[in-house]
Amino acid sequence: MGTNSLSEKPVGFLIFRLFFIIFLSIGLILGGTILLLYNMESKDHRFKLELEEQAALELQVGAIAHNFAAIISDILYLSRQNELLALIDGEASGSTKSISKEYLEFSRFKGVYDQIRYLDEKGMEIVRVDYNDGQPSIVEDDKLQFKGERYYFKDSIRLKAQEVFVSPLDLNIEKGKIEHPLKPMIRFGIPVFNNNGQKRGVVLLNYLGNQMLESIKKAAKISAGNIMLVNSNGHWLYSPDPKDEWGFLIKDRIDKTFLARFPKAWKHISGSQQTQFNTGNGLFTSATIYPFLEGLKSSSGSSDAFGDSQTYLPAKEYYWKIISHVPVNVLKSSANDLIRNLSFLVTFLVIFIAVLSWFLAQAIVKRKSHQLELFRSANFDQLTGLPNRSLFFERVEQTLKQSHRNKRNFALLFLDLDGFKIVNDTLGHDGGDALLKKVAKKLQSCVRESDTAARFGGDEFAIVLTNIVSQHDAGLVAEKIIKNLSSPFTIKGKELQIGVSIGISIFPENGETIDRLLQNADNAMYKVKKKGKNHFQFAINNE
Numbered sequence: 283m284g285t286n287s288l289s290e291k292p293v294g295f296l297i298f299r300l301f302f303i304i305f306l307s308i309g310l311i312l313g314g315t316i317l318l319l320y321n322m323e324s325k326d327h328r329f330k331l332e333l334e335e336q337a338a339l340e341l342q343v344g345a346i347a348h349n350f351a352a353i354i355s356d357i358l359y360l361s362r363q364n365e366l367l368a369l370i371d372g373e374a375s376g377s378t379k380s381i382s383k384e385y386l387e388f389s390r391f392k393g394v395y396d397q398i399r400y401l402d403e404k405g406m407e408i409v410r411v412d413y414n415d416g417q418p419s420i421v422e423d424d425k426l427q428f429k430g431e432r433y434y435f436k437d438s439i440r441l442k443a444q445e446v447f448v449s450p451l452d453l454n455i456e457k458g459k460i461e462h463p464l465k466p467m468i469r470f471g472i473p474v475f476n477n478n479g480q481k482r483g484v485v486l487l488n489y490l491g492n493q494m495l496e497s498i499k500k501a502a503k504i505s506a507g508n509i510m511l512v513n514s515n516g517h518w519l520y521s522p523d524p525k526d527e528w529g530f531l532i533k534d535r536i537d538k539t540f541l542a543r544f545p546k547a548w549k550h551i552s553g554s555q556q557t558q559f560n561t562g563n564g565l566f567t568s569a570t571i572y573p574f575l576e577g578l579k580s581s582s583g584s585s586d587a588f589g590d591s592q593t594y595l596p597a598k599e600y601y602w603k604i605i606s607h608v609p610v611n612v613l614k615s616s617a618n619d620l621i622r623n624l625s626f627l628v629t630f631l632v633i634f635i636a637v638l639s640w641f642l643a644q645a646i647v648k649r650k651s652h653q654l655e656l657f658r659s660a661n662f663d664q665l666t667g668l669p670n671r672s673l674f675f676e677r678v679e680q681t682l683k684q685s686h687r688n689k690r691n692f693a694l695l696f697l698d699l700d701g702f703k704i705v706n707d708t709l710g711h712d713g714g715d716a717l718l719k720k721v722a723k724k725l726q727s728c729v730r731e732s733d734t735a736a737r738f739g740g741d742e743f744a745i746v747l748t749n750i751v752s753q754h755d756a757g758l759v760a761e762k763i764i765k766n767l768s769s770p771f772t773i774k775g776k777e778l779q780i781g782v783s784i785g786i787s788i789f790p791e792n793g794e795t796i797d798r799l800l801q802n803a804d805n806a807m808y809k810v811k812k813k814g815k816n817h818f819q820f821a822i823n824n825e
Contacts, residue, residue, distance in 0.1 A: 335567040335606040370482040382420045385411040389418040397488040405430020438471025438484045447471040466491030507606035516541035565608040663737040666722035674736035693756035696803035699741035700781035700815040760818035781816030792821040
């Protein structure tokens with residue numbers, strides 16, 4: 283009896299113990315799998331979120347730069363308008379009526395200018411067209427106003443020929459008071475001269491700032507974060523809460539600044555061109571926007587309707603900060619959603635989904651890495667990291683189409699290093715390769731981000747300078763390149779010096795096709811080689 287009793291007890295006990303061991307083992311494995319998947323997915327989700335916020339800001343920065351370039355092109359065109367030049371030169375064909383008609387059609391076609399005006403040298407409006415929310419009209423003579431005391435006229439009339447004044451983004455003022463509903467405005471001004479070189483007035487464009495702010499608002503709708511635009515002092519130009527905006531102009535909002543609300547974040551943002559970081563308030567991403575092209579003139583403006591600008595600012599000293607803020611509750615919500623999704627998957631699929639997800643993630647990463655490597659191999663020089671011939675021709679083709687469409691000039695530079703063979707002969711190919719890498723870095727430092735410097739092979743390079751005003755601009759870049767590359771290089775502990783011969787062709791003067799432009803630049807470069815090297819020369823047509 284006792285033996286039978288003892289033999290029966292271990293049955294249930296062993297079942298329970300085996301169940302507990304299996305359950306605990308699976309629980310430990312499942313717990314580890316959940317933790318692993320959570321960490322992986324959390325990092326991946328955060329990485330994607332960060333990339334998406336950066337991409338959203340980069341898109342806005344590019345869009346704003348494109349819009350401002352178009353406005354500058356518009357005002358330069360209007361300043362050389364035939365009807366206007368005829369009027370200020372006193373020709374019989376010149377009349378305010380003909381200018382008004384041109385301005386009216388221009389306003390209707392563009393749809394972004396609240397006012398288009400020509401003022402005489404004293405500040406009296408001679409012609410003005412108001413947009414009127416999509417119903418542009420010519421302002422009658424008896425309603426034209428004197429604007430000689432406004433800062434934007436004073437700042438524009440003092441400029442030289444071809445110089446453009448751009449006001450800060452502020453609010454429109456009518457009859458000495460801020461207009462309601464609020465109308466954000468940027469004013470562009472350029473002086474006009476008659477054939478004798480006498481300054482006869484100013485052309486002014488009032489750009490509707492809401493055009494730009496609305497694009498930011500649309501971007502905010504598809505972003506996980508709150509997108510904001512602030513000026514260099516931290517005052518909101520665009521905020522998710524409109525009551526925070528324009529504190530530098532509206533007295534009862536003077537204390538509503540990004541700095542006051544997020545002091546730690548502002549310390550990071552104000553000190554960096556672009557940055558991304560986490561604080562106790564969430565994820566912040568920021569980028570700096572320099573809305574004015576090089577050479578434009580700006581000022582601090584004036585909150586007083588008839589006040590003078592306090593300071594005058596070069597392009598690089600006037601900037602905005604575009605900021606994305608993903609609050610903590612949004613980050614936590616995303617994390618909670620991730621946990622629920624992972625728990626659901628683990629509950630129903632357990633180890634199978636964990637293993638599948640692991641191998642799938644590995645496959646995706648490897649595939650993406652392979653695609654990136656293929657792209658780099660196909661488009662970039664492996665030694666210098668510069669674009670190769672293929673990518674260079676692709677970018678020149680894009681520039682050519684844009685220049686045809688917008689009637690702009692661009693320059694193509696063909697470069698050949700002087701004395702490179704001696705370096706290869708004395709220091710070997712390793713020394714030559716080291717020199718080419720340093721040359722590539724110097725070339726990149728000599729051009730703008732919108733330009734492209736590429737390696738054609740060997741010691742030959744090519745550069746496309748987009749949107750130049752004249753060949754003088756290309757000459758300045760060529761001089762800068764020659765100066766930088768003529769400075770001594772230190773390779774393998776030895777100091778050596780090279781030069782560079784540069785040929786330059788200008789679109790459309792020296793050709794309207796890539797082949798023609800490149801051939802003319804190449805011919806010009808060889809002329810430099812024959813004349814003594816380390817210099818540049820412009821192409822001559824019909825060579």
